[in-house]
Amino acid sequence: MIFDEFLKRACPPRGLDWRKYRRASRRNVLSRIYQLGLGGFSEYADYIDANPLEAAFLPNLLRVTVSRFFRETKLWDHLVADILPAMVAEHSASRPLQVLHIGCCNGEEPYSMALLWKNEIEPVFPGAGISITALDIDRSCLDRAREGWYQRKTLREAPGDLLRKWFKPEEDGYRLHDEIRRMVNFRQFDLLKDDLPREQDIVFCRYLVFTYFQGRRRRELAESIARSLRPGGLLVLGQKESIGPQKEDLLTPVHQTLKIYCNVSQA
Ligand SMILES: C[S@@+](CC[C@H](N)C(=O)[O-])C[C@H]1O[C@@H](n2cnc3c(N)ncnc32)[C@H](O)[C@@H]1O
Structure with missing residues (x-):
């Protein structure tokens, strides 16, 4: 065989x-x-x-554990230009924004979020707060994430100014600055068993559920991800993924090419 x-x-x-x-x-x-x-x-x-x-x-x-900083750069441009400023203007006077990364791999995706926030959002909205939680089932991925050391190839889409400012070149790679590392709370978590945190403003679930799972399991996971979002909260998928028509009553597309969906279930 x-x-x-x-x-x-x-x-x-x-x-x-x-x-x-x-x-x-x-x-x-x-x-x-x-x-x-x-x-x-x-x-x-x-x-x-x-x-x-x-x-x-x-x-x-x-399991496939591949990721990159600022993977699919257009998504990150849109987050900075539109989504984050709008969310901050609406909520952050009352509470920090809650951002969740499911299947965070070695930290590339949640640290991209932390870098954007530190560099682009904080200077414009100095009082705004963010809480970033990053979940993965794989302990060695989480250990590498906490360590914050990366090879050049995982940083090829990172903007040069961010690279220069927040990474220290070392012999074989780059070390992420402590200030950014401290912004992300990493946790071991099995999406097939554990309950997701609730009341999230943005959930990233890229290249996991909507790539590798299918059928009933995929539909059930889509429901549980929808429940983790607050009304009006956003789910971000990878650009090669989609949620499927059955779940669009819970999660409505708000950006077709960037694969961003809004939780309309309790809004
Ligand atoms: C292909 S990577 C995607 C990384 C990142 N989201 C991205 O798009 O660049 C998928 C990640 O999901 C994690 N994963 C797989 N099954 C999981 C599960 N049941 N619960 C939590 N994480 C899981 C893997 O360990 C891996 O780090």
Whole structure:
């Protein structure tokens, strides 16, 4: 059995979209097969069918952990030019904005938010506050995030002035300034088990639920993400993703190309 056939057999019953897994996942599966002393993909597929615990472990085994600072730069331009100033003007006199990143990887996405806030929003709205929470299931990703050390390639979309101001070049990479690191609260979290924090103004859920999950599991996760937003709060997806027509009654598109949705469920 080749890897694609294994994915086609093992993924759909577990609510996973087999087409989205790449070479990195193949390596993980092969090392698991080796660990278990099995003969190949076909035997492993049988093993999964016979072992519910192994089946539950499959999403972790296939997990893709790739991210970049300011991934899809147009989104960040729009956040600075439109979304954040409007939200700050509406709310921040009474409370800090609540921003949540689900599947934060090594911190690239929540730190992009912190950098934008520090550089672009704080100078214009000096009294405004923000609380950034970043969740991921993967402990080693969270450790790397807290450490704040990055290779150049993950910073290729970062604006040069931010890079110069907030990163210290080191031998093989760049270290993020403590002031920015302190702005993000990282937490280990399993989206398939744990309850999301509520009353969020903006939730980022990019290249996780709406890429790797499908069917009922994806619909249930969309509902739980909608519940984590306050009325009028915004959900941000990746530009190659979409929420699907079934959930547009809860989360209405407000920007088609940037994939931003508004929680209208209780508004
Ligand atoms: C492809 S990365 C996306 C990173 C970032 N959001 C971006 O778009 O650049 C997906 C992340 O989701 C995390 N993840 C996967 N399953 C998860 C789960 N059940 N609960 C929380 N995080 C999960 C992975 O560990 C990984 O860091």
